[in-house]
Amino acid sequence: MVELNKKMQRYYRMHNGVFVVLLLLLVFLLGYLAQQTRQQWDVSQNGRNSLSEASIEILQKLQGPVQVTAYASEQDAQLGDIRQIITSFIAQYQRVKPDLSLTFIDPVEQPNLAQEADVQVNGELIIRFNQRIEHLTAINEQAFSNALMRLARGEDKLIVELSGHGERRLDGNANYDLGEFGRHLHTNGFSSRQLNFATEADIPAAHASTLLIASPQTDLLPGEVEKLLDYIDRGGNLLWLVDQESLRGLQPLTEKLRLTLTPGVVADPQAVQLKAPVTFALGAIYGPHVITSDFNYITVFPFARQLTIDENEEWHSVALVEAAQQGWVETGDLNGEIAFDQDADVPGPVSIAVALSRNIEDREQRIVVVGSGHFLANTYLGNGSNLDFGINLINWLTGDEELIVIQPRATLDNSLVLSEFELTFIALGFLIVLPLLFLISGIVIWWRRRRKIGS
Numbered sequence: 001m002v003e004l005n006k007k008m009q010r011y012y013r014m015h016n017g018v019f020v021v022l023l024l025l026l027v028f029l030l031g032y033l034a035q036q037t038r039q040q041w042d043v044s045q046n047g048r049n050s051l052s053e054a055s056i057e058i059l060q061k062l063q064g065p066v067q068v069t070a071y072a073s074e075q076d077a078q079l080g081d082i083r084q085i086i087t088s089f090i091a092q093y094q095r096v097k098p099d100l101s102l103t104f105i106d107p108v109e110q111p112n113l114a115q116e117a118d119v120q121v122n123g124e125l126i127i128r129f130n131q132r133i134e135h136l137t138a139i140n141e142q143a144f145s146n147a148l149m150r151l152a153r154g155e156d157k158l159i160v161e162l163s164g165h166g167e168r169r170l171d172g173n174a175n176y177d178l179g180e181f182g183r184h185l186h187t188n189g190f191s192s193r194q195l196n197f198a199t200e201a202d203i204p205a206a207h208a209s210t211l212l213i214a215s216p217q218t219d220l221l222p223g224e225v226e227k228l229l230d231y232i233d234r235g236g237n238l239l240w241l242v243d244q245e246s247l248r249g250l251q252p253l254t255e256k257l258r259l260t261l262t263p264g265v266v267a268d269p270q271a272v273q274l275k276a277p278v279t280f281a282l283g284a285i286y287g288p289h290v291i292t293s294d295f296n297y298i299t300v301f302p303f304a305r306q307l308t309i310d311e312n313e314e315w316h317s318v319a320l321v322e323a324a325q326q327g328w329v330e331t332g333d334l335n336g337e338i339a340f341d342q343d344a345d346v347p348g349p350v351s352i353a354v355a356l357s358r359n360i361e362d363r364e365q366r367i368v369v370v371g372s373g374h375f376l377a378n379t380y381l382g383n384g385s386n387l388d389f390g391i392n393l394i395n396w397l398t399g400d401e402e403l404i405v406i407q408p409r410a411t412l413d414n415s416l417v418l419s420e421f422e423l424t425f426i427a428l429g430f431l432i433v434l435p436l437l438f439l440i441s442g443i444v445i446w447w448r449r450r451r452k453i454g455s
Contacts (some may be wrong), residue, residue, distance in 0.1 A: 051092050055145040061152050061402060065099040067128040071107045071119040082123045089139055127151065149403060150189035157209040157398040159185065162228075163194040165248065166217030168241070168373055175379040178214060181390055188391060190398070197224045203231040209398035210237040210366075215373035219249040232256055232367075235360040237397045241373035244305050257356060258315055259369060262306035264331040266350050266371075267338055268324040271300075278338050279303050279330075281323035281352055281372070283389075289318045289355055290401045291368075291392045297385035304352040304372040305329075315356045320368070324348035355396070366397050 051059075068090060072082045083104055090102045107114035107122060117126055118135070125136040127147055134147040161170055170182030170192045182192060195203060195211075203211060211231065220228075229252060232238065240253070244265050247254065254261055266281040274282070283299035286292035299321065306329050309317045329346035330338055340347070356367040374380050376390050395404045 051096060051141065052145075055093075055141055055148075056096055058145055058148050058152060058403075059093060059097045059100075062097065062129060062148060064130060065101065066097065066148070066151075068100065068102045069105060069117070069126045069128070070102065070123065071105050071114050071117065071126070072123045073106050073108050086123065086125070086139060089144075092141075093144070146187050150187075152403060153189040153400060156189055156191045157400070159190055159192040159210055159212055159394070159398075160195045160203065160208040161192055161212040161214065162216070164196040164198055165220060168214035168377060169194070170212070170214075173378070175377065177378055178376050178381075180378045180381050181376045181387065184387060184391065185394060190394065197221075197227060202227060203236065208236070210239055210394070213238065213240045213250075214376075215241050215243045215245075216248040216250075217245075219246075222249070225249055225252055228253060229256055232365075235363060235365045237365060238367045239393060239397055240367070240369045241376065242305065242307075242369060242371050243373045244303050257367060257369065258310040258312045258317075259354065260308040260310060261371070262308060262329055262346060264305065264329040264346070265334060266301070266304040266306060266324050266327060266348075266352060267330040267340075267345075268327040268348075270324075270326065276300070277302075278327075279334065280383075281327070281350070283321040283323050283352070283384075285322040285325070285349070287318045287320050287322070287355075289320055290404060291355060291389075291396045292320055293404070295385075295389070295392065297388065299386050299389045300375060300380060300383035301352050301370075301372040302374040302380055304350075304375075306346065306350045307352060307354050307369060307371050309351070309354055315358050318355045319351040320353040320355050321351070322349045323352050324350045366399075368393050368397060 070083070070086045070090075072086060074083065075081060086104075087102065090100070094100050094102070105113055107119055119126075121137050123137070123139065125139070125144075127134045127136060127144075129148075129151040132151050134151055136143055136147050159170070161167065163169070169177045170179065170185065171177075172179045172182075185192065190209075192212075213228075228250075232253070240250075242261060244263075247261065265279055267278050268281045269278060271280040271282050272278050276282075279302065281301040281304040283301060286295055301321070301323065304323065307319075309319065325348055327348040327350065328340045329348075329350060331344050331346075332338070332341065352371040354369050356369070358365050370393075375383075375386050381387055381390075392404045395401060
């Protein structure tokens with residue numbers, strides 16, 4: 001009996017020894033594989049620990065090396081090891097673009113270099129590409145990717161905005177204005193200036209990438225309309241935002257573009273189901289165009305009007321946005337009850353944005369007309385993906401369609417917030433339940449082995 005027990009003990013020792021050897025071999029094998037291959041999973045909300053598709057597309061458009069110089073000390077009083085923060089952040093971009101380099105310069109030890117580079121704060125980044133430079137003081141994906149987009153653009157594109165008639169302004173802060181959109185344009189490498197025919201004789205078509213007419217509130221003089229028509233005849237690009245009010249003397253422009261603007265406001269019952277006013281037309285169906293390629297997002301066009309393309313051979317036209325599939329064009333009083341009147345109203349679907357193009361003087365002329373100036377206004381810009389759609393419009397009009405991407409997303413989850421129940425559940429699980437399971441499993445294994453040895 002004693003001899004049998006000794007044999008059983010030797011057997012279990014040998015069994016345990018083989019298990020330990022195999023476990024060590026598995027650990028070494030996993031370590032070797034970890035050195036040879038690298039795999040990551042980002043489970044954070046909004047994928048904040050990995051780059052968005054938009055940022056990856058921007059990196060792929062940068063043909064050539066990118067140099068990033070970080071003017072950062074070893075330690076920062078507020079951020080701590082700021083160099084490690086910058087290194088980890090830039091590593092996300094280097095995994096996509098290996099020729100993106102990072103160099104550190106300590107502004108405390110080398111103040112002359114920091115002064116020559118016009119560095120203002122500790123941790124400031126200077127990005128160089130194709131002899132162009134961008135300064136960056138914020139370390140986040142949206143800021144860094146936008147800086148790369150400006151570098152990829154090559155040169156600032158000028159947007160000339162018609163003024164002098166109460167138009168929406170790209171630098172205005174009123175709810176009616178387009179100031180927030182203008183700030184995003186500046187971030188993306190666009191510049192703008194106002195054009196008033198009272199002080200300027202003509203539209204600088206040679207320098208302007210596109211002309212913006214944003215909802216005039218007073219009628220243009222006949223001479224001003226003639227200058228606009230001449231600008232179109234010379235091949236100038238145009239973004240025209242039209243509201244439900246009067247055309248303000250621009251009827252000849254609609255005739256030149258072969259468009260018909262139906263009176264009334266688009267009513268969209270689908271908006272009511274989403275807790276929005278019926279006069280908010282929801283864009284979800286987009287025409288086949290580079291502006292809307294892979295654009296599967298909802299846009300919101302408040303108080304939109306219908307645009308109808310008059311078929312012709314001069315302009316190549318595409319209806320960019322169709323809305324109100326079950327809606328109509330309301331021609332009655334918006335202050336009363338809004339309901340479809342088959343005798344007066346136009347049933348949907350309704351086209352509310354069109355893109356026009358033609359070849360003139362060996363170049364492509366590009367024009368976009370949108371039946372709602374509100375959709376880019378400060379009040380409504382944050383609705384749906386209005387900002388992305390607006391940036392796409394400008395990119396196409398200025399000849400930068402290769403930069404038409406969804407804007408780099410902002411970080412959502414900087415902290416993890418748990419409820420009291422969730423904290424209690426986690427605490428009980430790790431402090432009580434798991435230790436008890438390990439203890440019980442150990443006792444069961446010990447008891448079964450002891451019983452086998454005893455038998």
